[in-house]
Every structure is written in structure tokens, then in C-alpha cells.
């Protein structure tokens with residue numbers, strides 16, 4: 001067992017490996033699947049609607065904002081190049097694979113891909129472009145920030161100003177929702193002409209991460225001092241043990257972390273708690 | 289297609305779904321589960337400690353390979369570590385068997401303590417940056433910050449991949465297997481029976497191919513309508529005369545594109561839309577009829 005390292009040039013050159021038949025197999029190992037979207041915009045020159053397929057990523061929850069990345073040439077990039085421009089980001093379900101691919105076809109500029117894909121438009125509440133009725137979720141968005149990326153693409157930050165969801169999705173549990181939408185851009189397979197076949201994925205299993213006592217009751221993004229307080233409150237640590245561990249952490253913080261022995265002690269204690277090795281933890285906290 | 293009824297939310301309603309310690313399930317339903325990675329940074333100044341966080345990312349470009357990472361502004365340690373262009377970091381993809389490690393690295397250890405040590409994750413040398421990779425993770429992306437932007441509650445770091453490594457155990461794995469192992473996507477946070485927060489993640493399961501030729505260019509990706517029409521002609525889906533007719537419409541369409549008021553432009557748009565629709569739906573008989581009548 002070992003690790004194979006690739007430099008950026010090798011990565012861009014789509015690294016293959018002797019014995020690997022599929023030329024894109026290794027390359028896509030390095031590209032985590034990302035959620036797909038359908039993007040409705042209006043051409044600023046002609047005023048005509050445009051539908052593109054894309055992928056997006058998260059920015060902030062308060063407010064709800066998302067990030068698109070658009071090649072500089074596509075039509076939707078032109079429509080979203082100014083702050084204040086409007087669009088709808090629609091999340092396609094697994095029943096819309098063909099429809100999600102159609103906007104990626106080289107149709108002449110101005111031909112509205114939604115008509116070609118036989119998709120219906122959904123009136124928006126706030127923005128001036130419609131959504132896609134067949135998509136379970138439609139996010140009405142306004143451009144807040146645009147940045148050029150290496151002269152080849154643009155990052156577009158969007159604020160969600162209104163949204164809609166299919167009532168039918170609300171009758172499903174979360175596993176049922178994520179098994180239906182969104183789809184994810186996963187990789188390309190190769191067709192018999194050596195061209196690519198885009199492949200989309202859908203979520204399957206829903207798994208739970210361990211929570212308290214292996215971490216703070218408040219969960220992610222909380223400070224580990226809060227977790228120590230939780231452990232004390234719920235009796236995993238005695239008052240004295242909790243006070244000792246909190247004291248070590250405080251002392252380490254006031255030394256700005258620069259006390260190797262103390263650092264080691266705190267790390268060991270927190271690791272024991274994280275792996276629920278309570279006997280070890282008690283021994284560490286009483287044996288000092 | 290059958291239309292289902294929709295429930296609409298205003299901006300205020302969306303915001304109110306997101307208040308409180310746990311987001312309303314509806315707020316999650318309006319979001320997409322995003323890949324969860326482990327972000328490794330080195331503490332500055334000259335701190336010899338490392339800091340590891342769980343994070344999600346947004347791909348930006350493939351050439352160069354770059355992505356954005358969003359860091360809460362109240363996470364002063366990571367904000368400090370990544371604020372200067374040129375700062376280095378590693379993005380590691382955990383597996384489904386490392387959910388405890390993911391949860392541990394979702395919390396913030398005291399200054400000087402590395403979350404990877406608490407999670408008992410083994411680090412290893414990176415080749416292209418000074419920040420180590422996580423040996424236990426199948427994929428590590430070694431990155432450099434090109435730019436940062438403060439945006440609402442977060443610091444958005446635009447990072448470029450300068451190198452990457454893979455655990456050779458996965459080198460020959462098929463995609464179907466890979467996606468069932470890593471990376472986990474963040475689905476939501478729910479309260480367990482004791483009122484404690486639990487993070488839920490998912491893994492992809494099904495992979496479905498998009499249509500290929502004749503419903504697309506043979507190349508798959510490509511930006512050449514005319515080439516696609518010629519391929520359809522060469523493979524006998526349309527005749528030479530039909531191909532010529534469509535190409536002539538397309539040329540005329542390009543000529544008239546800026547002339548929004550032109551009735552000829554409107555007619556051409558209808559024709560090109562119809563031709564495209566019939567091709568991608570594979571209605572060849574209807575396509576021949578349409579082109580003949582035109």
C-alpha cells in the first residue's frame with residue numbers, strides 16, 4: 001500500500017496508469033462529484049431566455065448564498081456578468097437526466113434549450129426569469145459578486161431571494177428526497193467514437209456521524225471547551241475532572257498553544273473522549 | 289410531464305427556516321448535500337501546530353484545477369491561516385468509515401492542538417506544499433490560496449490545486465465503488481432522542497449516463513452545431529439536402545441574431561428549435577416530415 005503523487009500538470013493531462021483501460025478513470029478520482037443544476041438566465045442583448053446546465057457549491061447559510069462557476073464563453077456567463085442580474089437555479093431530479101444534458105448541446109445561441117428539452121416554465125415570485133416546473137426545487141437568485149478566474153471562467157456568487165419546492169417532496173423523508181434530487185456530475189465515460197458520455201449520480205445511503213458524547217451536544221462548528229462542559233454536565237466527567245481538563249485548556253490557550261507538554265496532555269485527553277475511552281480518560285485526569 | 293403543486297418561500301421565510309440551532313428540515317430540502325472534506329492548514333505566525341476542519345467546496349475551474357472553500361469568519365484560526373494569498377492548505381477526502389474523524393474535525397480544538405491528533409488521523413508528507421496530507425484519506429489535494437474574499441459570514445478562499453495524491457488501493461477502482469466509499473456529502477443536522485445534534489451524510493449510489501450520439505455530438509462535449517449536423521448526415525440520420533437546409537437556416541440565424549424585430553429571425557428561431565427538439569427526442573420520421581414541408 002502506498003500513495004501516488006501527481007503534479008498539477010500531470011493532473012491536467014488526465015493521468016492514466018498502465019493497465020487502466022479507461023483514460024478518464026484516474027482523473028475523475030480527483031474530482032469529487034458536485035451537485036448539478038439547471039440555470040435559467042436572460043440574454044442581455046436579445047432579451048431571450050437561456051437554459052444551461054451547471055454545477056454549484058455552497059457559500060453561506062445566513063443569508064442563503066451559492067456559487068456558480070461558468071466558462072467565459074457560454075451564453076449564461078454573459079447574462080450573469082453584472083451584479084444585480086437575475087437567474088433561477090433549478091435542482092433536477094433523477095427523472096431529468098436527458099433534460100439536464102440537453103442544455104449542454106451545441107445549440108445556436110438564442111435557441112431556448114427548455115423548449116428543445118420539452119421542459120415547462122414556472123413563474124417566479126421575485127425575479128424576472130422563470131424557473132423549471134419539472135425540477136423539484138427552484139431557487140430565485142440575484143448576482144451579488146462576480147470574479148474572473150484565470151481569464152477562462154467566472155465565479156458568480158448568488159443570493160437566494162425566493163424559492164419553491166414540490167409539495168410531493170415534502171411527503172418524503174430526507175432519504176427519499178436525496179435519493180431523488182439533486183443529481184451530481186460524476187464523470188465521463190467514453191463512447192465508441194472516443195467521445196465522452198456525461199454521467200450523473202444520485203445519493204443513496206444516509207449515514208449518521210457520531211454525536212455526543214463523542215463531540216459537543218451542539219455538534220459541528222462548536223468549540224471543544226463547550227464539549228468538555230457538556231461531558232461534565234452529563235456525568236461523563238466528575239466536577240473535579242471537568243475542572244482539571246478545562247484548566248489545562250485554559251492554561252494552554254493563555255500560552256497561545258506553545259507548551260508542548262500541556263498540548264500533548266490536552267490532545268490525549270480529548271482523543272480519549274472522542275473515542276469514548278472513558279477509563280483511560282479518568283486515569284489521565286486523576287493521575288496528574 | 290405531470291405538474292405537481294409547489295410551495296413557495298419568500299426571502300424572509302427562507303431566512304426564518306434557517307434560524308435557531310438546527311435548521312428547519314425545509315431549509316435542508318432547499319439545499320444540495322455537498323461533499324465534506326478535511327481542510328488542513330498550518331497555524332500562523334510561526335506556530336508549529338496544524339489545524340484541521342471539515343469543510344465543503346465549490347469547484348471553480350478545471351484548467352487550472354481550482355476551487356473555493358468557505359470558512360466561517362468566527363473561525364479565527366483558519367481565517368488567519370488562509371487570509372494571505374500564497375497560503376497553503378490540503379483538502380483530504382474522508383471515507384464512509386471516517387465519520388467519527390469527520391465529526392471530531394468539525395469541532396474546534398484549543399489553540400496549539402491539532403484536531404487530526406484527536407481524531408487519530410495519520411498525517412504524511414505532501415509533495416507540493418508545506419502542509420501535510422492525511423495518510424488515512426484516499427485523496428489529498430495540495431492547494432495554494434490565490435485570492436480571498438469576505439462575503440457575508442464567511443471568508444471565501446479561492447484555492448488552486450498544485451498537486452494531489454491517491455492511496456493506490458483505489459487507483460483501479462471503478463467509479464461505482466469509489467462513490468460508495470468517498471466522499472460523504474453533508475445532508476443535514478438533526479436532533480437525536482436526547483436533543484443532541486447529529487450530522488447526517490450520504491454517499492452517492494446510482495450513476496446514470498446522459499444520452500450520446502445521435503442525441504449529441506459524437507465527441508460528447510463540444511460546441512459545434514454544424515459538425516453535429518454533418519455527423520447526423522454521415523451516419524444516415526438525415527439526408528445531405530436536409531443537412532444543407534439546416535446549416536443554411538443556422539447561418540441566416542447567426543446573420544440576423546442582433547435584429548430582434550425581424551420576422552424572419554422569429555421564423556428561423558421556431559424552425560431551429562423544432563429541428564433540435566425532434567433530433568434530441570429521436571423523432572426522425574417527424575423530423576423528415578418537418579424538413580420536407582419547410
Ligand SMILES: Cc1cc2nc3c(=O)[nH]c(=O)nc-3n(C[C@H](O)[C@H](O)[C@H](O)COP(=O)(O)O)c2cc1C
Nearest residue numbers: 036052053054055069070071074075076101104185
Ligand atoms: C451536468 C452538467 C454540469 C455542467 N457544469 C458546468 C459548469 O459548472 N460550468 C460551466 O461553465 N459549464 C458546465 N456545463 C457545461 C454547460 O452546460 C455547457 O457549456 C453549455 O453549453 C453552457 O450553455 P450556455 O452556453 O447556454 O450558457 C455542465 C453541463 C452539464 C450537463
